[in-house]
Amino acid sequence: MAEFHLEMKVNGKPIVLDVDPGLRLLDVLRDILHLTGTKEGCGEGECGACSVILNGKLVDSCLVLAPQANGQEVITIEGIAQNGELDSLQKAFLEAGAVQCGYCTPGMILAAKVLLDHNSTPSRLEISKSISGNICRCTGYTKIIQAVEIAASRIATKEGADHA
Amino acid sequence: MPDYSTIGKSIQRIDGIDKVLGKSQYIADIDLPGTLCLKVLRSDVAHALVKKIDVSEVERIPGVVRIFTHVDIPGINGYGIIVKDQPALTDKVRFKGDAIALVAAENEEIAKRALKLIKVDFEKLPPIYDVWTALKEDAPAIHSRGNILTVSKIKKGDAEAVLNQAEVVVSRSYTTQRVEHCYIETEGGVAYIENGILVIKVSTQNPHYDRRDVARVLGLPMNKVRVIQATTGGGFGGKLDISVQCFLGLAAIKLGRPVRMVYDRQESFVATGKRHPFFIDYTTAANKEGKLLAVKVKIVGDTGAYASYGPATLVRAAVHATGPYEVLNVDIDALCVYTNNPISGAMRGFGTPQMAFACESQMDLLAEALGISPVEMRRRNILQQGSITATGQKMNKSVGIGKTLEAAWEKALQVMPGLGDERR
Numbered sequence: 001m002a003e004f005h006l007e008m009k010v011n012g013k014p015i016v017l018d019v020d021p022g023l024r025l026l027d028v029l030r031d032i033l034h035l036t037g038t039k040e041g042c043g044e045g046e047c048g049a050c051s052v053i054l055n056g057k058l059v060d061s062c063l064v065l066a067p068q069a070n071g072q073e074v075i076t077i078e079g080i081a082q083n084g085e086l087d088s089l090q091k092a093f094l095e096a097g098a099v100q101c102g103y104c105t106p107g108m109i110l111a112a113k114v115l116l117d118h119n120s121t122p123s124r125l126e127i128s129k130s131i132s133g134n135i136c137r138c139t140g141y142t143k144i145i146q147a148v149e150i151a152a153s154r155i156a157t158k159e160g161a162d163h164a
Numbered sequence: 165m166p167d168y169s170t171i172g173k174s175i176q177r178i179d180g181i182d183k184v185l186g187k188s189q190y191i192a193d194i195d196l197p198g199t200l201c202l203k204v205l206r207s208d209v210a211h212a213l214v215k216k217i218d219v220s221e222v223e224r225i226p227g228v229v230r231i232f233t234h235v236d237i238p239g240i241n242g243y244g245i246i247v248k249d250q251p252a253l254t255d256k257v258r259f260k261g262d263a264i265a266l267v268a269a270e271n272e273e274i275a276k277r278a279l280k281l282i283k284v285d286f287e288k289l290p291p292i293y294d295v296w297t298a299l300k301e302d303a304p305a306i307h308s309r310g311n312i313l314t315v316s317k318i319k320k321g322d323a324e325a326v327l328n329q330a331e332v333v334v335s336r337s338y339t340t341q342r343v344e345h346c347y348i349e350t351e352g353g354v355a356y357i358e359n360g361i362l363v364i365k366v367s368t369q370n371p372h373y374d375r376r377d378v379a380r381v382l383g384l385p386m387n388k389v390r391v392i393q394a395t396t397g398g399g400f401g402g403k404l405d406i407s408v409q410c411f412l413g414l415a416a417i418k419l420g421r422p423v424r425m426v427y428d429r430q431e432s433f434v435a436t437g438k439r440h441p442f443f444i445d446y447t448t449a450a451n452k453e454g455k456l457l458a459v460k461v462k463i464v465g466d467t468g469a470y471a472s473y474g475p476a477t478l479v480r481a482a483v484h485a486t487g488p489y490e491v492l493n494v495d496i497d498a499l500c501v502y503t504n505n506p507i508s509g510a511m512r513g514f515g516t517p518q519m520a521f522a523c524e525s526q527m528d529l530l531a532e533a534l535g536i537s538p539v540e541m542r543r544r545n546i547l548q549q550g551s552i553t554a555t556g557q558k559m560n561k562s563v564g565i566g567k568t569l570e571a572a573w574e575k576a577l578q579v580m581p582g583l584g585d586e587r588r
């Protein structure tokens with residue numbers, strides 16, 4: 001099969017590749033770019049372990065073909081800590097005990113990030129909805145929701161301070 | 165409480181930072197150059213003898229390195245945590261999904277293509293999909309020792325006599341379903357030879373047991389096998405059993421190349437253990453004051469094609485059959501039975517959740533029959549200091565369940581207003 005010329009931005013870096021057009025975005029990230037923080041749990045859009053942010057929206061990268069990501073901007077779990085400093089969600093997940101086996105964690109954090117990027121004062125219900133496409137078999141979700149609340153309140157305090 | 169450095173404090177997980185950064189290496193994240201891909205041909209019939217395995221077409225495919233079947237097992241072809249009844253590669257199929265042949269190929273695509281070209285001749289046997297058929301005297305034997313794997317009994321006092329005279333008797337049958345653990349990371353592993361030692365890195369809960377079974381199946385001394393638990397994406401009991409370990413070991417020692425095998429979700433569903441479905445006949449007797457007098461329970465657990473943790477699960481079920489309540493007369497039988505269903509093994513609670521469903525339902529029914537509140541019914545029977553359990557253990561140290569009951573009730577009243585209004 002003819003290769004597809006793929007150009008996209010991943011975690012802020014421009015990427016240029018010739019790939020098999022049948023590859024999923026998940027395969028490109030994991031197997032070619034070695035960004036293995038994005039996980040495969042089901043391969044059919046059920047579990048959310050493969051979640052990445054594509055142009056500001058949360059997607060299951062197992063359901064996105066590589067050519068569909070052409071010209072787009074992708075953010076993976078590897079791209080959200082800034083200058084060696086954990087993102088407030090990453091910190092809050094650790095503090096709240098929202099990480100157990102960790103397999104759902106990258107997808108969960110990205111799902112919560114998309115929420116907080118659009119809404120820094122979410123309700124519990126909004127938080128639950130934002131992670132409703134991501135399955136966690138370990139935590140029972142309570143701690144994850146708490147973690148997102150902690151991160152949201154920190155962001156709100158920080159924004160308040162910035163505006164003062 | 166005195167101020168300790170660790171006890172009573174929230175401690176950050178040692179692997180937490182790597183996990184939130186996406187840096188932890190689970191099996192599927194390990195990149196070993198030159199790794200062969202392994203895939204298993206699984207049976208699509210439930211009960212059959214394997215008469216012939218024809219791999220002639222497969223061996224001609226470029227990129228197929230080797231196909232293994234039961235004749236290639238160098239050691240004893242049987243593993244299992246309690247009973248060594250599961251062959252790594254079988255010549256008798258006991259469930260849909262039993263492993264028949266192992267393909268080692270240069271990549272996944274070739275391995276998958278190879279699976280389709282292996283031809284197996286079966287001599288079909290009548291499949292048994294329920295425990296009642298399995299228990300019949302003339303049922304075909306799934307294993308040579310018969311279909312009843314274990315019988316566990318607890319007898320205390322004279323339950324039968326009390327049941328015949330008690331003021332209130334409630335008798336019901338309960339069934340519970342098979343449940344898949346569904347850890348988000350499926351099973352997987354890699355293996356390679358290092359300084360003459362077989363090294364298997366695997367997503368597991370049981371590296372020491374894995375090592376013993378791999379050594380047995382491969383005919384190796386234990387000190388030639390090293391099992392390393394990789395960062396494991398959930399287990400819940402389901403990763404206590406052997407999954408990919410023997411396949412990886414076999415291919416690595418025979419081929420001398422690094423090998424890798426990761427189940428997809430479907431294979432994880434098909435091939436690995438589940439929670440035991442239980443069939444429970446439960447009879448409870450109480451007096452007018454709501455004090456439990458006797459319990460008679462028969463439990464049949466469907467352990468599927470292989471034992472896995474079945475015997476221990478049914479022992480646990482028997483021990484917990486009376487729940488957290490004191491009962492003086494107890495008569496419990498728990499049978500662990502083979503069928504041609506998927507394997508049942510360890511899963512969170514190990515037989516106890518199934519029994520809690522039955523036992524607590526009985527408590528509600530008794531409360532209703534006696535016209536007392538379900539909470540009160542439990543208060544009157546809950547284990548406390550000095551109580552004697554069904555197995556005869558005297559609870560002479562602290563017993564917390566009474567406090568837990570009250571705390572749970574308080575919480576229930578908080579979150580479900582109106583709950584306390586009627587007959588509580």
Ligand code: FES
Pocket residue numbers: 039040041042043044045046047048049050051060061062063
């Ligand atoms: S792997 Fe994509 S949703 Fe499960």
Ligand code: FES
Pocket residue numbers: 098099100101102103104105135136137138139348397398
């Ligand atoms: S932490 Fe294990 S699946 Fe969420």
